Amino acid sequence: MMNNSYKVRSGIIFLCFCLLYTIIILKLYLLQIQRNAFFTELGEKQYNVSFTTNPPRAPIYDRKGKFLAMNKDSLAAFILPKKLTSPETLKPFLKKHFPHALERLAANSDAHFMYIGRRLTDEQIRLIQESNIADIQLLNEPHRFYPVPAAGQIIGLTDIDNKGIIGLELLFHPSLAGKPTTYSLERDARSGHFYFKRKTTVEGKDGEALYLTIDGDLQFLAHEELKKTIDHFAAKEGSVLVMNPKNGEILAMTSWPDFDPNDTKQIDMAHTKNRVITEEYELGSVIKAFSALAALEEGVVTIDEPIDCENVKTTYVDGRKINTVTSSITGLVPFSQVIEKSNNIGIAKVVRRLGPSLYTHYKKLGFGKKTNIQFPGERAGFVNPPEQWSKQSLFSLSYGYEITATLLQLARAFCIIANDGRYIEPTLNLKQPQTMSEKPLFSAQAITTIKQILENTVLQGSAKKARIQGYRVMSKTGTANILINGQYSPDDNQYTGAAIIEKGNYQRVIITFIRQAAQKNLYASTVTIPLLERVAEKMLIHEKIL
Amino acid sequence: MKKSPFLGIVITIQVMFVLLYIHKASQCMDESYQKQKLEARVKELKHTKQLLAHKIEREKSQSEITQFAKNTLHMAPVTLKQIQRIPVS
Numbered sequence: 276m277m278n279n280s281y282k283v284r285s286g287i288i289f290l291c292f293c294l295l296y297t298i299i300i301l302k303l304y305l306l307q308i309q310r311n312a313f314f315t316e317l318g319e320k321q322y323n324v325s326f327t328t329n330p331p332r333a334p335i336y337d338r339k340g341k342f343l344a345m346n347k348d349s350l351a352a353f354i355l356p357k358k359l360t361s362p363e364t365l366k367p368f369l370k371k372h373f374p375h376a377l378e379r380l381a382a383n384s385d386a387h388f389m390y391i392g393r394r395l396t397d398e399q400i401r402l403i404q405e406s407n408i409a410d411i412q413l414l415n416e417p418h419r420f421y422p423v424p425a426a427g428q429i430i431g432l433t434d435i436d437n438k439g440i441i442g443l444e445l446l447f448h449p450s451l452a453g454k455p456t457t458y459s460l461e462r463d464a465r466s467g468h469f470y471f472k473r474k475t476t477v478e479g480k481d482g483e484a485l486y487l488t489i490d491g492d493l494q495f496l497a498h499e500e501l502k503k504t505i506d507h508f509a510a511k512e513g514s515v516l517v518m519n520p521k522n523g524e525i526l527a528m529t530s531w532p533d534f535d536p537n538d539t540k541q542i543d544m545a546h547t548k549n550r551v552i553t554e555e556y557e558l559g560s561v562i563k564a565f566s567a568l569a570a571l572e573e574g575v576v577t578i579d580e581p582i583d584c585e586n587v588k589t590t591y592v593d594g595r596k597i598n599t600v601t602s603s604i605t606g607l608v609p610f611s612q613v614i615e616k617s618n619n620i621g622i623a624k625v626v627r628r629l630g631p632s633l634y635t636h637y638k639k640l641g642f643g644k645k646t647n648i649q650f651p652g653e654r655a656g657f658v659n660p661p662e663q664w665s666k667q668s669l670f671s672l673s674y675g676y677e678i679t680a681t682l683l684q685l686a687r688a689f690c691i692i693a694n695d696g697r698y699i700e701p702t703l704n705l706k707q708p709q710t711m712s713e714k715p716l717f718s719a720q721a722i723t724t725i726k727q728i729l730e731n732t733v734l735q736g737s738a739k740k741a742r743i744q745g746y747r748v749m750s751k752t753g754t755a756n757i758l759i760n761g762q763y764s765p766d767d768n769q770y771t772g773a774a775i776i777e778k779g780n781y782q783r784v785i786i787t788f789i790r791q792a793a794q795k796n797l798y799a800s801t802v803t804i805p806l807l808e809r810v811a812e813k814m815l816i817h818e819k820i821l
Numbered sequence: 822m823k824k825s826p827f828l829g830i831v832i833t834i835q836v837m838f839v840l841l842y843i844h845k846a847s848q849c850m851d852e853s854y855q856k857q858k859l860e861a862r863v864k865e866l867k868h869t870k871q872l873l874a875h876k877i878e879r880e881k882s883q884s885e886i887t888q889f890a891k892n893t894l895h896m897a898p899v900t901l902k903q904i905q906r907i908p909v910s
Binding site for chain 1: 874904
């Protein structure tokens, strides 16, 4: 028989167990049912990892498959400020070798992660490795290497995060970078290095390589020649452009001042400009090739019509003062010699017969209109329209003033002459070929005549130095005063040379440009034409057109 | 059939299935481990390839080759006039 005290005690124990089980059930309810979502998520976070990988940035190749931009890993050093184990050794090291990092550490001591430096130099890597500081860890980061620095202004650059910031790296960033892939992993509990299951949650895409029309070797050769000319004349600026008029492909395009895309710490952003496309200039007499073409097309002049250039440096045509350079002074000469000698008075007398149709022809040649080449920052240029003309405008337009153009537009216009009047847009993308217009913009007769005049300019005119034995060279020079503070400065000039080089089926258009040489009283015939001849010679040997 | 041998057979078959399942699961895990090891190796080789490609491109530096040709080998640029054209018969 149980006594009362035993019953009470067993009752208490029973109640205690009931209470305990109630608490357990309650706790289970809270964990399993009420906070189910929270703990499920927490559990998934512990076992499942989601991570994103970026595909390697696609390379950029030249027309022969040579690298113009490729990937290269660099090292970055970082610390975890919240988990520093020996700040007493770290801080003096940072103070000595990475003072900026120490400043950032002082300002962000609560940060989870902090870079000490990125794209470390070999010397910095050696210092970090020799210091043996466990808090400093190294991380591999991709960045770009440019094997042909001479193509820097075309290719552009990426920033510290490998994102395109200028040039084609910027324009083609989405296709070069590709799309990142996101994975969900069920990782192992022990190492964390391996996983059980991998699931692709967001499907990525590899970057697409870019193939350019540029010839890396020719680009280098053109750049070397440009540098020599810049040094020789102590000039401030210069450019060279080589183009195939048959398909619009740009083979070389280089400018000075330049920059080394592999040394991003010392870059002057002004030097990263691709001046061939992003700068427009008043090109001077080189434009006479097109005012002459317009006059021939309209039938207002013939190649051998005598034009009185008055044998003077300065004269008045329709009450407007016209100057011509001393070297171009001539008397009564056939029209072809007006262009060959580049006489402003002669061309002014011819274009007054044209009137506003000169503007129409310039527009037809593509001046004042972008080429729509795939390159950021292209300029459209400007041609003064007839409704804004002064009494001087028609004359100014005939010898290359009141009209601004990029060197690429000039090359495009010369391609029209090279292509017997047919039009083609320039391109840098080998996978996007351009097609020539079927219908010529100018008559065959006008084109044949202007070609003959331009050839004579090389044989006996202002572009004699562009002559290359065994090749047909058609060229025009231009020397223009630069507008400084609203006035044309006779001491500050820009020199342009443009040529079409032919041999059989082979054709190239070359443009050379030099601006503000230290020496005064120079002409394009002595500055840009010798450069053009040297570039042409290198090009012909390189392309084995012998 | 007696009750106890029947139960024994059923339990044995069940245990065999469980063991087979464990064996297969461990095989899968082993294969997955090998695959991941190979993936890591591929990644490493790709990295090495990239380093070598970079080294080759550095060696092909046009300006350094030009300097070497000029200064060490005392070479001079070829001009068009120096090239003899051989007529093809």
